[in-house]
Amino acid sequence: MTTSIKDVALLAGVSVATVSRVLGNGPVSAALRAKVEAAVAQSGYRPNLSARRLRSQASRTIGLIVSDIRNPFFTSVSRAVEDVAYRAGMRVILCNTDENPDKEAMYLRLMQEERVSGVIFAATRATADSLDVAGLGFPVVMIDRAGPAARCDAVLLDNRTAAAQLVEHLLGRGYRRIGGLFGNTSSTGAERHAGFAEAMERAGLPAAARFVAPSAEAAQAEAAKWLGDAGAPEALIASNGLLLLGVVKAVREAGVAVPGRLALAGFDNDSWTELADPGMTVIEQPVDEIGRAAMEMLLERLERPERPLRKVVLAGRLVERGSSQPRG
Amino acid sequence: MTTSIKDVALLAGVSVATVSRVLGNGPVSAALRAKVEAAVAQSGYRPNLSARRLRSQASRTIGLIVSDIRNPFFTSVSRAVEDVAYRAGMRVILCNTDENPDKEAMYLRLMQEERVSGVIFAATRATADSLDVAGLGFPVVMIDRAGPAARCDAVLLDNRTAAAQLVEHLLGRGYRRIGGLFGNTSSTGAERHAGFAEAMERAGLPAAARFVAPSAEAAQAEAAKWLGDAGAPEALIASNGLLLLGVVKAVREAGVAVPGRLALAGFDNDSWTELADPGMTVIEQPVDEIGRAAMEMLLERLERPERPLRKVVLAGRLVERGSSQPRG
């Protein structure tokens, strides 16, 4: 039996209402306040958050639903989200969906049952397209991936432009037969593919694209196959950090020279990209900024539910490294 | 206003008790059960977890307190913990302490207020030594770092042996002037240092050790300084993945040849260690196993609070790569 507010009241010789007021900075005389504080200290009392939430109808909790916390992009984002959230006195429930729509549905249901104030969500395409945001009962801020067209706030990278930027970078370095490897579960993969395809078309070149499950393993397998094919590309773009990692592993395995026989470029300036020779050319995403902006956006939405929807689009930054050195 | 169990009862024409029983698989006739289920579906009712927890006095929630979720070791462990937890119908609250004892205290307080069933905790040395586990009100399983001597369950790596194994590996490869860089906040750093020092002493060699804050940045700065010193070591051991990352960055920066002028070895088989030339020799920790074992241990403890304390000590696996090639 843990001690409750009633025990504290008894110990201090006051009513529970007074104890509650002391805890919540209500109007209480100095004398009683001191007695209550002594009783709290002596009894080691800890308020019960479930009871508090039930009574006050405010969870002061938000949900953060991402596809894989092992992806450095999401860990960084979630750290930023948490920092802002905790500063605002909110807790964060972190959930992994493994890009699985069933798990997404399950976690959304959980969020409803927790009566969270809001959710920050990196959804799969399947869920993003069909999600009934209005029926959820809490505001949603989409990150990394677009939500149902204009139905909720979002913080996104300018994926098309960034992908096109990579293509143009490679073209400028003399590469022509450029392939792209994209995740097949997210709108992000689709958008990056679109930017890639557009840029290739502008250059009058055919765009060879392949889609895989967004994991290093899948990317490694696909890249290995691709490298063995006739007419394998001279340069490869991977649409996120995990895919790039898989590609690099496949390349190493096959003993392919980078950039000699195959140039590489991708997304996410993960720490290894600088270290794996000859260094990976990548689009760096402003991860802290994404997390911070998403959380701030959610807080603003909670404060003023009727404000118009907003979409924050952030630019990526091209980090040039050895993997895309001029074709020799 | 969200719909409550009372609304469902009204809609279905039964008492709230019956609705509750339908939800909890209590004894209810098929006819009423159908009516209730229809009402639940129609109203979109979602049970309120706060109310449920308050009444049933069971949170079905555990806390996972780690020092830094950006450390791949902890992300992998937390994934494993979550998998086991969710399979057992428990939720996980994940907390980052940044190795800061104040934050640790704050989160432990939060865990009490959430009335969690138990906590899995990677504590700093300061907290581990002074923690009053009994007064917390819930069982604690320590991971990665030892808790107050024999006061709680723990899942640990055999740090001394692993560190000694690295030393002996380097000795076998012909290196003599071996330095060690260790984290200064955790007992893990201390234990790995102990294993390092013992092994060096057995070999009759002086052990040069330095301690830094457990971040890549701190390690990089310290390593840069060290490499500039007179009598810099021929080989360096870093006591975790982040420190090793910092060391490698410093080495690159300084243009030091690995292993030619400096051999490297460390802990944690993070994905980049395979990719950064010439590949890093590391002790691989069984991360999934650590998380799984910790969560299972906690579940068992919850089931039988009086069972004797247990300490699971897991062995690391030496992964030999180019960074410790025989001295030429």
Place this chain on the structure above:
DNA sequence: GCTGGCATTGAAAACGATTACATTTTTTCT
């Protein structure tokens, strides 16, 4: 010495669920 106003305080009603207990209905047995 009242009266009105103000600041404290306490009693009691929520919040939304579960569950012990009482009551009703159904089944089973003679």
Place this chain on the structure above:
DNA sequence: AGAAAAAATGTAATCGTTTTCAATGCCAGC
């Protein structure tokens, strides 16, 4: 068919808070 046992259902208490509302005490003003 009737009684006893078993099963289903409802009533109301309860979990630990916050908050409304009423009551109390104190002081100033007359």
